[in-house]
Amino acid sequence: MDWEIVSFEGLGAIRFGMTPNEVADVVGPPDRSRRGLRSGSFNEFRANRTPIVRYSENRVREIEAFYDLESVTFQGIDIFKSDGLEVLRRLEKLNGDAKLSVCIVVFDKLGLTTGRLDQGPRTGHSVTAFARGTWNGKLEDFEGISFT
Numbered sequence: 523m524d525w526e527i528v529s530f531e532g533l534g535a536i537r538f539g540m541t542p543n544e545v546a547d548v549v550g551p552p553d554r555s556r557r558g559l560r561s562g563s564f565n566e567f568r569a570n571r572t573p574i575v576r577y578s579e580n581r582v583r584e585i586e587a588f589y590d591l592e593s594v595t596f597q598g599i600d601i602f603k604s605d606g607l608e609v610l611r612r613l614e615k616l617n618g619d620a621k622l623s624v625c626i627v628v629f630d631k632l633g634l635t636t637g638r639l640d641q642g643p644r645t646g647h648s649v650t651a652f653a654r655g656t657w658n659g660k661l662e663d664f665e666g667i668s669f670t
Contacts, residue, residue, distance in 0.1 A: 523549075525573070525587060527596040529633040530654045533573055533585040538653035540582045542566065545575055583656055589647040596634065601649050606639030610669040621664035628664060630657055640669065 525534040532538050535548040545566070546552070552566035558576065563583075566575045571591055576584035587594045587601075594601045599612055610627065613636070614620045617629040625638045637648035 523572075523593070525591060525594040527594070527601075527634065527649070527651045529651075532582070533587065533594075533651045536573065536575060536582060536585050538582050538585075541580055542577065545582065582653070584650055584652045586648055586650040589644050594649060596632070596649075601636075601639070602647060606641075606647065607669060609639050610636065614669050620667050620669065621661055622667040623664040627667065628657060628661060630661065 523534055527533050530538070532540075536545055542552075549572045550568060550570060552575075553569045555564050555566045557564050558578075560578070562580075563576065563578045566577070573591065574586040574588075575582055576586070589602050591602070596613070597616065599609055601609055610620070613627075613629050613632065613634065617631045621628045621630070625641070627636045627638060629635070633652050633654070635650045635652065637646050639647050639649075
């Protein structure tokens with residue numbers, strides 16, 4: 523399956539606002555789920571190389587893909603097969619800036635966060651697509667960062 527990220531819409535066939543049943547219809551049932559930190563939130567995990575799906579109030583809010591998921595792209599950029607620093611540079615340019623906190627880089631205008639693709643180990647590399655409004659009011663403690 524191709525996992526193309528579309529800003530504020532979703533990742534592959536998984537779209538923001540879908541219910542757990544709708545997600546199961548397109549990628550299969552979860553192998554397990556775990557309650558999230560916030561009230562009304564939970565995460566679903568599948569063993570068949572699919573993203574982690576995060577819900578809030580029973581609707582998809584975030585979708586996270588890790589380095590071992592094939593064909594994760596954003597606007598023609600192959601997130602995990604390209605040089606990590608180059609990916610960050612291109613995302614920064616598209617977004618207009620980048621913000622960092624605890625190894626998470628936020629590209630708020632693109633609807634993406636990354637687990638520092640320019641650092642090791644590769645097993646920690648990730649990209650998360652998020653629904654509009656997810657990071658509103660939460661970036662005050664983040665610092666600006668540039669990869670150019």
